[in-house]
Amino acid sequence: MVTGALPNEKVEPSYLEVSTNKYKKGLLSWILSVDHKRIGVLYLYSMMAFFSVAVVFGFLIRLELIAPGKTIVEAQTYNQLFTLHGIIMIFLFIIPGLPAVFGNFFLPIMIGAKDVIFPRLNLMSWYMFVFGGLFAVVSMLLPGGSADTGWMFYVPYSVRTTTNVLPALIAAFILGFSSILTGLNFITTIHRMRHPDMSWFKMPLFVWSLYATAWIQVLATPIIGITLALVAIERTLGVGIFDPALGGDPVLYQHLFWIYSHPAVYIMILPAMGLVSEIIPVFTRRSIFGYKFIAFSSLAIAFFGSLVWAHHMFTAGMSDAAMFVFSFITFVLSIPSAIKVFNWISTMYKGSIQADPPFLYTLSFIFQFAIGGFTGLMLGALSVNIHLQDTSFVVAHFHYVMFGGTGFGIFAAMHYWMPKMFGRMYNLKVATWAWGIVTFGYNMLYMPLFVMGYLGMPRRYYDYLPEFQPYHVVSTVGSWILIVGLIIMFGNLWIGMRRGPKAPMNPWGGETLEWKVQTPPILENFHTVPDVHAGPYDYSKYEAKKETTK
Amino acid sequence: MFSSASNFTDNVDAVFLYITALSLIVLVGITVAMIYFVIRYSRKRNPVPTHVEENLALEVLWTAIPLVLFLSMFYFGWVGYKDMRNIPDNALQIKVTARMWQWSFEYPNGLKTDTLYVAAGMPVRTELHSTDVSHAFFIPAFRVKKDVYPNKVNDLWFQSDKVGRYDIACAEYCGLNHSGMYTAVHIMEPADFDAWYKATSAKAGLQPLLTAAVK
Numbered sequence: 181m182v183t184g185a186l187p188n189e190k191v192e193p194s195y196l197e198v199s200t201n202k203y204k205k206g207l208l209s210w211i212l213s214v215d216h217k218r219i220g221v222l223y224l225y226s227m228m229a230f231f232s233v234a235v236v237f238g239f240l241i242r243l244e245l246i247a248p249g250k251t252i253v254e255a256q257t258y259n260q261l262f263t264l265h266g267i268i269m270i271f272l273f274i275i276p277g278l279p280a281v282f283g284n285f286f287l288p289i290m291i292g293a294k295d296v297i298f299p300r301l302n303l304m305s306w307y308m309f310v311f312g313g314l315f316a317v318v319s320m321l322l323p324g325g326s327a328d329t330g331w332m333f334y335v336p337y338s339v340r341t342t343t344n345v346l347p348a349l350i351a352a353f354i355l356g357f358s359s360i361l362t363g364l365n366f367i368t369t370i371h372r373m374r375h376p377d378m379s380w381f382k383m384p385l386f387v388w389s390l391y392a393t394a395w396i397q398v399l400a401t402p403i404i405g406i407t408l409a410l411v412a413i414e415r416t417l418g419v420g421i422f423d424p425a426l427g428g429d430p431v432l433y434q435h436l437f438w439i440y441s442h443p444a445v446y447i448m449i450l451p452a453m454g455l456v457s458e459i460i461p462v463f464t465r466r467s468i469f470g471y472k473f474i475a476f477s478s479l480a481i482a483f484f485g486s487l488v489w490a491h492h493m494f495t496a497g498m499s500d501a502a503m504f505v506f507s508f509i510t511f512v513l514s515i516p517s518a519i520k521v522f523n524w525i526s527t528m529y530k531g532s533i534q535a536d537p538p539f540l541y542t543l544s545f546i547f548q549f550a551i552g553g554f555t556g557l558m559l560g561a562l563s564v565n566i567h568l569q570d571t572s573f574v575v576a577h578f579h580y581v582m583f584g585g586t587g588f589g590i591f592a593a594m595h596y597w598m599p600k601m602f603g604r605m606y607n608l609k610v611a612t613w614a615w616g617i618v619t620f621g622y623n624m625l626y627m628p629l630f631v632m633g634y635l636g637m638p639r640r641y642y643d644y645l646p647e648f649q650p651y652h653v654v655s656t657v658g659s660w661i662l663i664v665g666l667i668i669m670f671g672n673l674w675i676g677m678r679r680g681p682k683a684p685m686n687p688w689g690g691e692t693l694e695w696k697v698q699t700p701p702i703l704e705n706f707h708t709v710p711d712v713h714a715g716p717y718d719y720s721k722y723e724a725k726k727e728t729t730k
Numbered sequence: 731m732f733s734s735a736s737n738f739t740d741n742v743d744a745v746f747l748y749i750t751a752l753s754l755i756v757l758v759g760i761t762v763a764m765i766y767f768v769i770r771y772s773r774k775r776n777p778v779p780t781h782v783e784e785n786l787a788l789e790v791l792w793t794a795i796p797l798v799l800f801l802s803m804f805y806f807g808w809v810g811y812k813d814m815r816n817i818p819d820n821a822l823q824i825k826v827t828a829r830m831w832q833w834s835f836e837y838p839n840g841l842k843t844d845t846l847y848v849a850a851g852m853p854v855r856t857e858l859h860s861t862d863v864s865h866a867f868f869i870p871a872f873r874v875k876k877d878v879y880p881n882k883v884n885d886l887w888f889q890s891d892k893v894g895r896y897d898i899a900c901a902e903y904c905g906l907n908h909s910g911m912y913t914a915v916h917i918m919e920p921a922d923f924d925a926w927y928k929a930t931s932a933k934a935g936l937q938p939l940l941t942a943a944v945k
């Protein structure tokens with residue numbers, strides 16, 4: 181079945197060939213398209229462009245740190261590098277990665293819809309994404325240079341520095357809007373556009389996670405928008421809000437910043453959790469263990485996740501009561517994530533496992549996400565947090581969650597869905613090698629940061645005490661291995677999508693709706709109204725006998 | 731790896747090791763399980779998956795056990811933190827001022843230094859204040875840290891019984907020379923401290939108002 185159509189169907193031109201506007205071909209037929217799939221692809225390319233820039237910055241940061249003192253850049257450049265690296269990775273890679281690229285492309289198909297409910301708004305979100313991103317990157321070229329505040333823009337420093345903080349603030353502000361609009365679009369689409377037979381508990385878990393994520397995007401993002409706007413007002417008009425020199429309070433800024441940015445951590449991780457819950461059943465041929473639990477825990481995490489923000493401020497000098505409450509809720513909130521990990525692993529038990537690249541990235545995800553979670557427990561314990569706050573331990577912790585977790589989730593999604601999106605297959609062997617190299621390099625890059633952090637290496641340090649050098653050297657060598665792996669991985673995907681063999685309609689044996697449409701999908705997705713009587717993970721046709729673990 | 735340098739060091743390290751040990755056990759457990767399942771139930775070996783019913787007992791178990799363990803971690807962290815807030819009344823009061831990018835210390839008699847000298851066994855309370863942006867006062871070996879703001883006074887305390895020199899770092903990003911904002915605390919034998927204190931105060935024309943024995 182290499183054609184990618186159902187046996188009894190004619191093959192229609194795919195969305196790659198059919199334009200939705202008067203331009204039949206070329207760039208304009210894409211950047212003016214309102215088809216959710218084309219917009220997903222636009223997001224994919226633009227996200228990859230920004231990601232490449234930020235990876236290069238990360239690589240340069242690591243190179244600078246291979247030895248104490250100056251290695252390749254000046255301190256000022258270093259500070260700008262990690263700031264832009266952080267801004268791009270957060271706002272232009274990790275936050276939009278799964279929802280805007282793969283959510284856009286697959287959410288409507290997975291719920292049996294022709295498109296999202298507001299296609300034009302969808303295109304507008306993409307424009308805001310690109311303009312926001314360009315603002316951030318172009319500020320490098322302005323006199324004064326790009327912002328050197330760190331991605332958190334902590335006041336008073338961000339009000340006083342002479343670098344171009346304003347473009348970075350505007351960038352984050354616009355990107356916030358893009359994120360809100362995507363969230364709004366997804367919530368409404370899920371409520372209004374589901375296929376009539378697609379009840380809530382027949383929705384794939386990826387859709388559930390996008391739903392929970394979208395609510396956070398809509399509810400939390402405005403806070404950061406307003407907060408950053410206030411910083412901009414403070415900088416330009418000198419109104420005292422956060423800077424004590426003008427009568428403001430920097431701790432207030434930190435609260436407002438983290439009231440958004442902690443929930444934003446869930447914007448980053450929930451879709452990846454949904455994705456993993458999608459991939460594991462497919463490659464193990466087993467229904468996911470604890471479907472309802474996973475679905476509800478996404479919502480629970482989204483809700484309770486808005487109550488722990490001040491665990492980023494345990495050294496700020498808060499009251500004992502606040503310390504107690506925020507640490508306590510942080511620990512309780514870790515439970516659903518822990519259970520999810522157990523659910524995923526139980527799903528592998530007695531499965532029939534095909535360890536293809538998407539599944540391999542998923543295994544790395546679980547391993548690395550678990551390390552991110554465990555080190556989060558260490559950071560959640562008050563007395564330990566005091567020591568570890570703002571050290572390289574924290575840098576390693578959030579890279580384990582965001583890069584080792586969500587970043588690897590995005591890599592898994594690419595290997596899982598790109599054959600469907602582009603109708604071609606990449607080389608599986610090369611992909612497997614790349615996975616091994618990326619996973620190894622990744623862990624070599626970040627493991628030493630835990631050790632160093634505990635020994636007292638602060639973060640955002642251009643220079644450091646000689647005793648830390650061995651760890652830095654190992655870490656930097658790890659970054660070289662990682663880069664090699666990333667180049668092989670992306671190169672393989674790129675070549676595969678352009679010249680690879682035609683992908684079958686359902687290469688992995690998935691049961692969700694996107695595997696029942698033509699490869700690549702047609703405009704408006706479905707030839708005929710799809711059949712959604714079975715649940716999303718119905719593998720009974722493969723299964724032998726029933727059995728319980730009792 | 732650990733130097734027991736202050737009254738907090740051992741406790742923080744113990745809580746850290748407690749969480750690390752539990753984490754390692756579980757991490758190894760789930761990793762081995764994953765690898766075992768992938769090999770044991772590979773499609774080649776096990777072409778037909780077996781349906782396994784959801785198991786309530788199992789789910790209750792893997793909710794309850796983490797809950798208990800997590801609450802114990804919370805508790806130990808909280809207890810350790812309480813000690814850090816329980817500042818002795820007789821602590822030596824040092825005013826610490828942070829500015830881009832240096833530290834300065836002021837003793838009760840007005841003596842100002844840019845390196846901190848205290849006697850072994852003497853509890854010390856630092857009053858932290860910044861004249862410009864935010865910084866953070868961090869003594870890694872003592873496991874203490876606190877943010878330093880321009881508009882409020884934070885404090886922390888420690889006591890060290892171990893003579894030696896310990897780094898003081900800035901842990902909150904504060905601009906160009908953030909990573910150069912190091913100084914040190916010298917823990918001295920009480921007699922040495924008294925001698926140093928008397929001499930330095932005299933040089934600055936100040937009364938030496940305390941001795942290490944006062945504590």
Ligand code: HEM
Nearest residue numbers: 238239241262266269274330331582583587639640641659
């Ligand atoms: C090649 C891959 C990467 C390398 C080599 C790298 C390396 C680094 C390094 C060395 C820092 C500086 C830490 C500091 O001085 O405080 C840093 C910061 C950061 N990285 Fe990465 N990183 C990489 C990928 C990622 C990814 C995929 C993400 C996205 C989740 C990410 C997000 C961040 C953030 C948010 C910061 C903090 C920036 C700040 O302190 O303002 N990094 N990274």
Ligand SMILES: [Cu+2]
Nearest residue numbers: 442445489492
């Ligand atoms: Cu957080």
Ligand SMILES: [Cu+2]
Nearest residue numbers: 900902904908
């Ligand atoms: Cu600093």
